[in-house]
Amino acid sequence: MPELPEVEVTRLGIKPHIEGRSVSGVSILDGRLRWPVPKSLPKRLLGQRLSTIERRGKYLLLKMDTGHLLIHLGMTGVLRVLPTADGVKPHDRVMIHFGEISLRLHDPRKFGAVLWHPFSKGAIDNHPLLKKLGPEPLAAEFAGDLGAERLFRFSRKRTVAVKSFLLAGQAVVGVGNIYCSESLFEAGIHPRLPAGKLTKAQCERLAKSVRDVLTKAIKAGGSSLRDFVDAHGEPGYFMMQTKVYDRANEPCRICKSPIVQIVQAQRSTYFCPICQRR
DNA sequence: AGCTCAACCTGGCTGC
DNA sequence: TGCAGCCAGGTTGAGC
Numbered sequence: 617m618p619e620l621p622e623v624e625v626t627r628l629g630i631k632p633h634i635e636g637r638s639v640s641g642v643s644i645l646d647g648r649l650r651w652p653v654p655k656s657l658p659k660r661l662l663g664q665r666l667s668t669i670e671r672r673g674k675y676l677l678l679k680m681d682t683g684h685l686l687i688h689l690g691m692t693g694v695l696r697v698l699p700t701a702d703g704v705k706p707h708d709r710v711m712i713h714f715g716e717i718s719l720r721l722h723d724p725r726k727f728g729a730v731l732w733h734p735f736s737k738g739a740i741d742n743h744p745l746l747k748k749l750g751p752e753p754l755a756a757e758f759a760g761d762l763g764a765e766r767l768f769r770f771s772r773k774r775t776v777a778v779k780s781f782l783l784a785g786q787a788v789v790g791v792g793n794i795y796c797s798e799s800l801f802e803a804g805i806h807p808r809l810p811a812g813k814l815t816k817a818q819c820e821r822l823a824k825s826v827r828d829v830l831t832k833a834i835k836a837g838g839s840s841l842r843d844f845v846d847a848h849g850e851p852g853y854f855m856m857q858t859k860v861y862d863r864a865n866e867p868c869r870i871c872k873s874p875i876v877q878i879v880q881a882q883r884s885t886y887f888c889p890i891c892q893r894r
Numbered sequence: 895a896g897c898t899c900a901a902c903c904t905g906g907c908t909g910c
Numbered sequence: 911t912g913c914a915g916c917c918a919g920g921t922t923g924a925g926c
Contacts (some may be wrong), residue, residue, distance in 0.1 A: 618919065650902070650921080674920080691919050692904080707904085725903050727920060745921095776897065785921090792919060882899070884918090 618689040620753070620790030621833035623674045626695050630719060631669050633697040637714040638665045639680075646709045650690060650729045653710055657732060661685070661712065672741075673749045673789035683734035685712075686743065690727025696720050750788045753826050758788055763823030764816070771811035771819070780881045781811035782826075791826055794861045795833065797886045799825045801860045804894035807878070807885045818894070832856065860886040 618626065639661045647653035654660070664680040671677065676695070678685040689695065700718045704711075707724040721728060733743050740746065751757040751766060758766060770787040771778070781787065783796050791799060800807050802825035805818055814822070836856040859869050864877035868888040878885050 622919080648903095688920085690902095690921085693919095724905065725918090727902065727904095729921095774896080780897090783920095794919065881897095883920095 618674065618693065619792030619795050619833075620674055621795070621830055621836075623671055623676060623689060623790075624834050625837055626689070627669055627671050627676055630695060630697050633717060634666055634714050634719055635669060636666070638663060639712060640715050641713040643711040643713070644709075645704060645711065646726070649709060649723065649726050650688070651731060653730045654732050657730070660732060666714070672746050673752070673785065674792075675746065677740055683732060683736075684740045684743075686729065686731040686733060686740075686745065687721065688729040688745075689721075690723060690725060690729065692725040693721060693723040693728035696722065748786065750786045753788045753790050753830055758823065758827070761820075763788070763827065764820040767819040767823055768814065768816055771814050774811040776811055777807060777880055778805060778809045778811045778814060778822075779807035779885050782822075783881070783883070788823075788826060790830065793883050794858065795826075795829050797861045798859055799829045801887060801892060802829060804892055806889075806892045807880065807887050821894075860888060862886065 642658035642661050644653050644655070644657065647655070660682075661680065664682065666678055666680055668679045669676060670679070674688060676687040678687065687695065697717050697719055700711075700713050700716055705722065708720055708722050709726070709728070710721045710730050712719045721730060731745075733740055737743075750770075751763075753763070756762075767787050771781060774781055776784075779796060779800060782791050782799065783793065785791070797807070799822065803818065803821040805814070805822060833856050860875050863875045863886060865874045867873065868875055868891060871888065871890045873888060873890045875886050876889050878887075
């Protein structure tokens with residue numbers, strides 16, 4: 617999927633087309649996603665105006681008149697705005713129509729989610745899926761020393777490898793498998809280092825590298841691994857050049873030694889055994 | 895509490 | 911060409 621940069625790029629891509637518009641219909645083509653898409657959604661959303669689209673971690677939050685629509689892209693989800701008249705394609709799962717255009721969730725693997733959270737159930741931040749998320753890596757709450765302090769504090773006494781620790785999203789959200797390897801490389805930290813052994817200096821480097829890597833990826837338009845395309849349906853993004861991810865046995869861009877691939881918590885990790893031991 | 899691992903589901907690639 | 915086997919961006923929840 618889509619990691620945080622791809623979700624942010626998607627948000628920026630769809631926002632100008634549908635913000636401020638009202639829902640003219642909803643089609644659930646296949647509601648068997650990560651959780652079932654509520655059957656009542658079409659009735660509930662009809663006529664509601666979409667005021668803003670925000671993002672929390674990898675969740676998109678579409679604010680409507682009476683609540684929020686939560687959308688997660690899972691591993692293979694793609695959100696695009698297309699003419700309503702355009703034909704349905706295989707793996708299109710949900711369409712939200714705004715007159716002549718519609719927002720479409722295309723998701724082959726069906727790990728995505730479309731959920732409804734009415735204002736009456738409390739603030740969106742308290743939604744069970746959002747409640748335990750760590751801070752936003754690009755917000756003030758993770759800026760400068762705050763990010764480093766957060767990483768340091770949350771990693772104390774943790775024996776889990778720093779790679780898994782970062783991926784878990786409790787110390788900071790939005791760092792998926794690709795950018796996790798990339799951030800650790802930039803910070804010069806070995807992915808197998810137990811999180812609890814991170815020094816203050818390493819936390820400072822890591823907080824900065826997380827911010828830098830994600831910011832660069834957003835600027836590059838998100839990376840396009842396999843099936844990510846932008847909101848307009850154009851396969852426009854080229855993958856941001858990675859330093860280590862998916863480069864097993866290729867020479868490190870810094871020291872030329874071969875990049876190593878290992879498996880941690882059932883996920884591939886890539887690193888440079890020479891550069892990542894500070 | 896924290897860690898590991900299976901599971902959700904489908905498509906694409908590799909190798910026989 | 912066909913097919914089996916393996917791999918893939920995320921996240922929850924069971925079990926220890």
